[in-house]
Amino acid sequence: MPSRRVITGRSQEPRRRFAEELRLLRTEKGDSLRQLEVVLGWNASTFGKMEGGQSLGSPEIVEALDQHYGTTPMLLWELAVADPSQFKEQYRRYMLLEAEAIGLWHYGVSRPPGMLHTTGYAREALAAGGLKGEELEQQVEARIGRRKVLEGVDAPPFRMILSEAVLRNSLRDPQEWREQLECLSEAAERPKVTLHVLPFGTGLHSLDSTDMMFLRLVDGRTVAYTENDVRGELVEETSRVERLHRTYDAVRDLALNPAESRTFILRMLEEVPCEPST
Known part of the structure; x- marks a missing residue:
C-alpha cells in the first residue's frame, strides 16, 4: 500500500x-x-x-x-x-452531502445549527452528551470545522428558523453565551444567510420536537435530515422530502421576518452581562 x-x-x-x-x-x-x-x-x-x-x-x-x-x-x-474518526458513523453520509450542498434550510428546536456553533457552545453541548477528554476535543474541532460550508464566495444560500427556545437556553458561562448570540447576529448579516426567529406564543406545529435540515444537491435533488433526542434520519425519498418541506414552509410563515429576527437577537444580547461577574 x-x-x-x-x-x-x-x-x-x-x-x-x-x-x-x-x-x-x-x-x-x-x-x-x-x-x-x-x-x-x-x-x-x-x-x-x-x-x-x-x-x-x-x-x-x-x-x-x-x-x-x-x-x-x-x-x-x-x-x-474531516478525519473519519471525528464524526460518528451515522452522520458520515449526511456530512458528505452537507459539504457539497448548493442550498441549505434549517429549523432548530433548542440549539443553533452545528455549523454556527462557537467553540464554547460546541464544547458545552458535546460535553452534555457525555464526551470528555481527547474525544471531546476532536468532536469540538470537527463541529467548528463545519463553518467552512458557509464561508467564502462560493458559500451556498442558508436559511434557518430558530425557535425562541434556542435563544433562551443559554450557556453556563455568560461570556461564552454572548459570543454565541453575537455569532448568530453576525451570521444574519451575511448576504447568503437568512435568519428567522419563531417566538413563543405562535402555537403548536409539527416540528415542535424535531430539528431539521434540508440540503439542495448539485444534481437538483433535495434531501432532508431530521433529528430528535434519540435518533437522526436522512430522508431521500422525494415524496417524504416534499411533505417535510411543506411543513417547514408552514413554520416559516409563523416566524418573524429577518429584520425583526435580528432585532430580537440584539435585544437578547442586551440582557447578557458584558463583563464577567466578580
Missing part, C-alpha cells in the same frame, strides 16, 4: 486538496479518466468533476477509488470533510 502524503491544515480548502490529491493519484498510476470508467464502472465525467472540484462524488465512489489506488480507507473524509 503506498504511503500517503502528509496533509496539514485539514480544515482549509478541503475541496481543492481533495481534487488535487485525486488528480495526483491518477497521474501517478497512469490512468486516464476513461480507464477509470472502464475499471470502476462510473462515468468518466463523474471522475472529471471530482478532480475539478465540482463534486465530492459519493461514499461508494470514494471507497472504490481507495481500493483502486491502495490508499487509506475513506480518503474523502480525511481530505474533503
Whole structure:
C-alpha cells in the first residue's frame, strides 16, 4: 500500500486538496479518466468533476477509488470533510452531502445549527452528551470545522428558523453565551444567510420536537435530515422530502421576518452581562 502524503491544515480548502490529491493519484498510476470508467464502472465525467472540484462524488465512489489506488480507507473524509474518526458513523453520509450542498434550510428546536456553533457552545453541548477528554476535543474541532460550508464566495444560500427556545437556553458561562448570540447576529448579516426567529406564543406545529435540515444537491435533488433526542434520519425519498418541506414552509410563515429576527437577537444580547461577574 503506498504511503500517503502528509496533509496539514485539514480544515482549509478541503475541496481543492481533495481534487488535487485525486488528480495526483491518477497521474501517478497512469490512468486516464476513461480507464477509470472502464475499471470502476462510473462515468468518466463523474471522475472529471471530482478532480475539478465540482463534486465530492459519493461514499461508494470514494471507497472504490481507495481500493483502486491502495490508499487509506475513506480518503474523502480525511481530505474533503474531516478525519473519519471525528464524526460518528451515522452522520458520515449526511456530512458528505452537507459539504457539497448548493442550498441549505434549517429549523432548530433548542440549539443553533452545528455549523454556527462557537467553540464554547460546541464544547458545552458535546460535553452534555457525555464526551470528555481527547474525544471531546476532536468532536469540538470537527463541529467548528463545519463553518467552512458557509464561508467564502462560493458559500451556498442558508436559511434557518430558530425557535425562541434556542435563544433562551443559554450557556453556563455568560461570556461564552454572548459570543454565541453575537455569532448568530453576525451570521444574519451575511448576504447568503437568512435568519428567522419563531417566538413563543405562535402555537403548536409539527416540528415542535424535531430539528431539521434540508440540503439542495448539485444534481437538483433535495434531501432532508431530521433529528430528535434519540435518533437522526436522512430522508431521500422525494415524496417524504416534499411533505417535510411543506411543513417547514408552514413554520416559516409563523416566524418573524429577518429584520425583526435580528432585532430580537440584539435585544437578547442586551440582557447578557458584558463583563464577567466578580
